[in-house]
Amino acid sequence: MANEVIGVIGGSGLYEMEGMTGVTQVTVDTPFGRPSDEYVIGTLDGVQMVFLPRHGKGHRFTPSEVNYRANIYGMKKLGVTRIISVSAVGSLREEIVPGHIVVPDQFIDRTRGFRKDTFFGNGIVGHVQFADPVCGELSEILYRSAGEVGATVHKGGCYICMEGPAFSTRAESHMYRSFGASIIGMTNLTEAKLAREAEICYGVIALSTDYDCWHESHDDVSVEAIIEIIKNNVATAKKIIRKAVAQVAAGRGCACGEALKYAVISDTSVIPVETRENLDLILGKYL
Numbered sequence: 427m428a429n430e431v432i433g434v435i436g437g438s439g440l441y442e443m444e445g446m447t448g449v450t451q452v453t454v455d456t457p458f459g460r461p462s463d464e465y466v467i468g469t470l471d472g473v474q475m476v477f478l479p480r481h482g483k484g485h486r487f488t489p490s491e492v493n494y495r496a497n498i499y500g501m502k503k504l505g506v507t508r509i510i511s512v513s514a515v516g517s518l519r520e521e522i523v524p525g526h527i528v529v530p531d532q533f534i535d536r537t538r539g540f541r542k543d544t545f546f547g548n549g550i551v552g553h554v555q556f557a558d559p560v561c562g563e564l565s566e567i568l569y570r571s572a573g574e575v576g577a578t579v580h581k582g583g584c585y586i587c588m589e590g591p592a593f594s595t596r597a598e599s600h601m602y603r604s605f606g607a608s609i610i611g612m613t614n615l616t617e618a619k620l621a622r623e624a625e626i627c628y629g630v631i632a633l634s635t636d637y638d639c640w641h642e643s644h645d646d647v648s649v650e651a652i653i654e655i656i657k658n659n660v661a662t663a664k665k666i667i668r669k670a671v672a673q674v675a676a677g678r679g680c681a682c683g684e685a686l687k688y689a690v691i692s693d694t695s696v697i698p699v700e701t702r703e704n705l706d707l708i709l710g711k712y713l
């Protein structure tokens with residue numbers, strides 16, 4: 427049985443992952459700068475795990491400031507092949523009640539270019555396929571596991587990734603609903619793109635915390651309300667991970683591990699030496 431190393435990126439309210447044994451903390455250097463924090467390495471029910479709090483311990487980085495490239499590169503360097511992201515999201519649909527879980531399968535990009543969301547550039551150009559932005563196999567396991575631990579879980583849905591850090595205006599919130607989107611957050615799309623480029627599976631456990639500001643009979647979103655819901659529901663996310671981990675680690679039958687196979691368009695003879703070195707971990711096998 428193949429044994430994948432599983433990464434967990436904890437979002438708002440999830441800054442540590444209890445239950446891991448043989449835990450060590452490691453600082454990882456990357457060509458893209460410093461990750462959000464030290465990585466916590468250990469095992470969970472016999473599966474090798476790597477945990478990173480997305481915003482750093484103490485929640486120090488805004489969604490625009492998070493160094494997503496370093497975070498994903500660090501996961502790759504530690505041997506991670508599948509990432510489970512845990513995130514707080516606003517609900518854009520009546521039926522996605524605060525406290526429910528969503529396992530999204532699509533994204534719409536409303537970021538504004540402040541964050542680096544590709545490993546390409548500096549003399550090498552590549553375009554990965556991104557029509558299906560999350561790993562279907564991993565997402566299916568997360569969805570089933572959520573049901574098994576008793577959570578109310580929604581299969582699929584479109585996550586609007588906004589820049590933030592201010593929440594949306596009411597007009598924007600209504601516009602996103604008119605797009606048919608299901609949930610809104612500020613982080614996951616950037617990670618999904620970089621994970622795809624790093625050939626790492628990416629799946630999301632999104633915890634609905636609020637109705638953003640479109641719902642006439644609910645208060646407008648606030649950090650206070652989000653924290654309250656997260657406090658009561660973060661244990662569910664941890665149970666889902668625990669339930670999912672053995673299956674997630676049992677080898678991958680998806681195509682995520684070959685995402686770069688036909689992505690590079692640059693003539694490899696013109697790639698600058700430094701760029702080649704920086705991307706060796708991710709792209710070396712194709713160059």
Ligand SMILES: CSC[C@H]1O[C@H](OP(=O)(O)O)[C@H](O)[C@@H]1O
Nearest residue numbers: 437438480489513514611612613
């Ligand atoms: C604390 S409210 C807004 C904040 O929460 C979400 O973070 P994450 O995706 O890391 O759970 C959202 O994306 C914003 O960053």
Ligand SMILES: Nc1ncnc2[nH]cnc12
Nearest residue numbers: 514515516610611638647
């Ligand atoms: N309403 C909202 N908008 C953006 N990010 C969020 N994270 C949690 N709730 C959110």
